[in-house]
Amino acid sequence: MFIEMKAQKRSYRMRARRDQLEDTRTRIVDAVVSLHEECGPRHTTVSEIARRAGVERLTVYRHLPDEAAQFQACSHRFLEKNPPPDPATWTGLPDPEQRLLTALGALYTYFGRTRRMLANIHRDAPDYPVLREILAGFEAYLGGIADDLARPARGGRASRRRTAVLRHAVRFETWRSFEADGVDDATKAGLIRSWLQSL
Secondary structure, three states, X not given: OHHHHHHHHHHHHHHHHHHHHHHHHHHHHXXXXXXXXXXXXXXXXXXXHHHHHOOOHHHHHHHOOOHHHHHHXXXXXXXXXXXXXXXXXXXXXXXHHHHHHHHHHXXXXXXXXXHHHHXXXXXXXXXXXXXXXXXXXXXXXXXXXXXXXXOOOOOOXXXXXXXXXXXXXXXXXHHHHHHHOOOOXXXXXXXXXXXXXXX
């Protein structure tokens, strides 16, 4: 009986310790995400991560031993909280124009909601190979959307010009350029539609 009680206590302590470690890691990763969003990876320090997470610097290194681990954890958590639009939302729409406007509307809303993080990541990516890899995955997702939208409604091949316009249309930098000029999302999508119609 006493052996069973000891085993139960040990199991409880191990579970409590696991929960504590997970809570600490969550606080650290959340601190990384908020710092990357506020000031970007380039200006994020381990000291500030530790301060915000309420831990020592050594604890940060135990959970995230290097910048690559920080970037991966940040990317995972950020995308978990801010999933990009699901192409299934528009791929089944029969009308190509409606598909285009729905896709661009969803992307542009997403860009607006995540603009601070995306701007910082685009700015700092040239300095960090791991960050470039993460961004390349996102760019591949956007390229897939553009390629899908470029396909003609009745089969056949997409023209190079149509594909080029759409690859430009789905980029965060394009959205940000329009945004800087005060163009709202519906007008942005309408301008892209007009551009495609002129081809």
